[in-house]
Amino acid sequence: AQTVTQSQPEMSVQEAETVTLSCTYDTSESDYYLFWYKQPPSRQMILVIRQEAYKQQNATENRFSVNFQKAAKSFSLKISDSQLGDAAMYFCASGARSGTYKYIFGTGTRLKVLA
Amino acid sequence: GAGVSQSPRYKVAKRGQDVALRCDPISGHVSLFWYQQALGQGPEFLTYFQNEAQLDKSGLPSDRFFAERPEGSVSTLKIQRTQQEDSAVYLCASPGGQSSYNEQFFGPGTRLTVL
Numbered sequence: 001a002q003t004v005t006q007s008q009p010e011m012s013v014q015e016a017e018t019v020t021l022s023c024t025y026d027t028s029e030s031d032y033y034l035f036w037y038k039q040p041p042s043r044q045m046i047l048v049i050r051q052e053a054y055k056q057q058n059a060t061e062n063r064f065s066v067n068f069q070k071a072a073k074s075f076s077l078k079i080s081d082s083q084l085g086d087a088a089m090y091f092c093a094s095g096a097r098s099g100t101y102k103y104i105f106g107t108g109t110r111l112k113v114l115a
Numbered sequence: 116g117a118g119v120s121q122s123p124r125y126k127v128a129k130r131g132q133d134v135a136l137r138c139d140p141i142s143g144h145v146s147l148f149w150y151q152q153a154l155g156q157g158p159e160f161l162t163y164f165q166n167e168a169q170l171d172k173s174g175l176p177s178d179r180f181f182a183e184r185p186e187g188s189v190s191t192l193k194i195q196r197t198q199q200e201d202s203a204v205y206l207c208a209s210p211g212g213q214s215s216y217n218e219q220f221f222g223p224g225t226r227l228t229v230l
Binding site: 004035037043044045046047050091093095100101102103104105106107108 | 150160163173206220
């Protein structure tokens with residue numbers, strides 16, 4: 001079975017500082033994607049960053065970057081220069097590039113940004 | 116449309132009632148997914164459509180849950196004889212373009228509360 005584990009239920013970061021959210025996964029798929037989604041309170045889920053498993057280079061999107069360790073099945077998200085608007089639930093997810101293409105989500109990490 | 120829309124946004128049902136939740140995916144998107152997100156949890160896969168064909172319904176928790184997409188666009192998730200454990204946010208998502216493994220765009224969800 002495919003699983004995604006987020007071991008940090010809640011994290012806090014001071015505004016302008018850097019924070020890293022952890023995620024580990026297990027999949028039998030040979031070709032897959034990994035994602036970080038952000039879900040602000042009462043608002044819809046939006047994609048933060050995506051990593052294709054066959055690419056060795058870590059994905060970056062402005063202040064967001066990942067540390068993808070394929071052998072360790074680890075996929076952490078680093079948020080630099082944290083802003084108040086970054087406060088949200090963050091979900092790590094894996095998605096296959098074949099079959100059903102469904103996403104498997106972790107349980108989420110609630111990020112608080114302190115002013 | 117500009118994004119995935121869902122209606123109603125909130126639904127309160129008495130235990131035993133039937134409910135119908137609607138999803139309007141982004142125009143032209145071939146695939147459509149339904150997820151269930153319980154309070155404090157990550158979304159969990161329910162079912163997947165490619166056009167009007169329901170290709171995977173392995174995540175539906177019981178035979179009280181039924182989904183359809185008769186014309187390959189709008190989809191309806193129906194829950195019969197609702198139970199308290201059905202209380203959750205129901206999310207609809209559609210991947211961009213013609214490839215089912217593309218990034219999934221999520222709707223705002225329908226929050227179902229069963230009393």
